[in-house]
Amino acid sequence: MTPQTEAELAEMIAGASGPLCIQGGGTRGLDADGERLSTRALSGVELYEPGALTLVVKAGTPVAEVEALLASENQRLAFEPMDHRGLLGTDGEPTIGGVIAGNVSGPRRIQAGAARDHLLGVRFVDGSGQAVKNGGRVMKNVTGYDLVKLMCGAHGTLGVLSEVSLKVLPRAEASATVAVEGAGPADAVAAMSAALGSPYDVTGAAYDPEKQTAFVRVEGFADSAAYRCRKLVSELAGFGSPRIEGEDAGLWRGIRDAAAFHGRDGDVWRISVKPSDAVALAPRLQAEALQFDWGGGLIWALVPAGTDLRARVTVPGHATLVRASADTRKRLCVFQPQPGPLAAISDGLRRQFDPKGILNPGLMG
């Protein structure tokens, strides 16, 4: 099913009797069992006001189209959404609705916030076929409950997004990166923590254990980025050998997309923890390869197919199975099961918003 309008989307959901597999670009391999319902025909820009940092687009609009439009005004999606195609070997065109439904956020999440922090408003159709609006197009809005955040990261299980309003931000004039070489995990996390605790407004802090190198990014006006890099080089000298990198766009795209694992066999997990917990946790994961982002707060792990990595995560946080066979995903669940009282709240919300249990059933619990 490929509805052309929100009204058609509502009709289709109201008329559906069996499970639906909600899909944007289909690039994240999150197929639930059920008839495919694609939002890709709900496409187009409704409003773009660069002077108000506001963009309103239909959910099926390709991310590439959104990014090109913003670039034409020297603006961007500050949360730096990942492109899953390289890691998962999928094709198709990622949509903005898919990014929002998954709260997909990249390295800049530590400074600028996640997708949910840039989402100002949504329109969606719930599981009974009712179209609902929440939030709006202005940056400060506390009028009623914030269902905007609830819909962001719900992976289509509470409703199918038809339109999203986003806060966009100016694209920085320059980006510069300090690479701290010769750093083990403990030094790397300490270095990233020192950088993130500095006044230099760090917008990326990642670590590649295979290269024993931590990367710290600053962005802004060219002089400012250069100044902050020099400051960071002197502040991080105790953690390894810091030096200023040349071109860094490819580097951060690779970190964003977990490029280190592209084309390598095995399952890929994404673990969210307190940054300082990453050091002790890393060896316990017994992974074939690891990548750290978010100053240590996000660990990407490559493990042999079928491994239950969650059992090895013994610190507070949660693990998401990003790449695995359909069987493994079924057996281990993509998303970490929640403790009893939280699971009860989540179940209650799903029953309210999807009384027929047809929206991506089983995907989130």
Next chain:
Amino acid sequence: MEMPSPNPAILARKARLAERLLAVLPGDAVIQDAAETRAYECDALTAYKCPPLLAVLPRNTQEVSDILRICHEEGVPVVPRGAGTSLAGGALPTADCVILGVARMNGVLETDYQNRIIRVQTGRTNLSVSGAVEEEDFFYAPDPSSQLACAIAGNIAMNSGGAHCLKYGVTTNNLLGVTLVMMDGTVVEIGGAHLDAGGLDLLGVICGSEGQLGVVTEATLRILRKPEGARPILVGYDSNEVAGACVSDIIKAGVLPVAIEFMDRPCIEACEAFAKAGYPKCEALLIIEVEGSPAEIDHQLGLIIEIARSHNPVELREAGDADEATRIWLGRKSAFGAMGQINDYMCLDGTIPVSSLPFVLRRIGEMSREFGLDVANVFHAGDGNMHPLILFDANKPGDLETCEAFGAEILKLCVEAGGCLTGEHGVGIEKRDLMLYQYTAEDLEAQLKVKDVFDPKWLLNPAKVFPLSATQDRRDVALAAE
């Protein structure tokens, strides 16, 4: 302002309820004397007052859980209260409710500079959160203007903002985890020191739910290192349109100041008379602040000044030193005091798209003449959050009603312009009956369903946020079950 009539059956059970609460709380934590409960009869929306049945002042999560469990069993409504600074009546009691005040829960539980978090009990005031991390040059970013008095609990309930949200976001963007006590006493932990809480974004929906989904007793907040420095400039224009265009051009140019404050002529004049900050006589005044090292500040201000000059300002004032910077902020920071000096006032906080600013200000001016009440506007221009201050005389019969009617028209205007009823104060009782201007009945129903999940008996702050007619059935069912 209509409130539900108190349930006589609950009023009759006051003694039993007090006795049960005293079994789990120290004697001084249960306030039942009529003279003392009056201290909780209103918040900062002082036009409406009603002493509660009882007030309780727990010290920790366990006591909050015990209180809520007992009230749940007894079918008694509970109104959570932070510091009582709500301008929207979020903590207004009913005669049959228990006020649950978190003021005694003000401890710092953990500071962790390595992971850049602080964990506090939510009765702690906003400013004292920054105070707790100041010695390491860190701060907590959301800065509502009541920050000296307001509590984190209320900040979370209302998703409070402040003058610096353009860069740092509002409460929801700086909240990483909560300990939430549900109405039946169940304690849940959501999120924590890691960046993304798993599962559905429950943290996102709890923040801003005005104490209707649960009582947040502890919070993990993001703290940030202070910037190297900050410096404001002041620019005056002879029209609101031009000042609005200047703001838009600055943003389009890729400069992101931490604050852009806008004041219109009535506000400038009142502040000048009150604080004598030396503001120019003009139609619109902008205060723009940027952060960074001295060289970075010079660079950003250079760009801003170039744009500001291109719009022919009547005045452009830079701060040569800290003293001059303070003087630039002096008038703005005393705006509310200056208004209070003139008369009683009502402060609204509707948000509009920045592009519709000139239109909205012009309409407010016209309405001011129609209603016969003066209004002054201060405004977080970067994010479109308006603060029209309507002046009235509380002692003059009918003036409050006229003021409220005028306020309602301004808020409807904000919605028509593409904005919303409230940008940072919350709905409370003040904007409850305007919700259907912004949302359809179906849109509101989706929100009510969330409360059904967290608080099926509709006991937590039940008469707020939504028009009473929209929640009548649900509250009646709860009452009948009781």
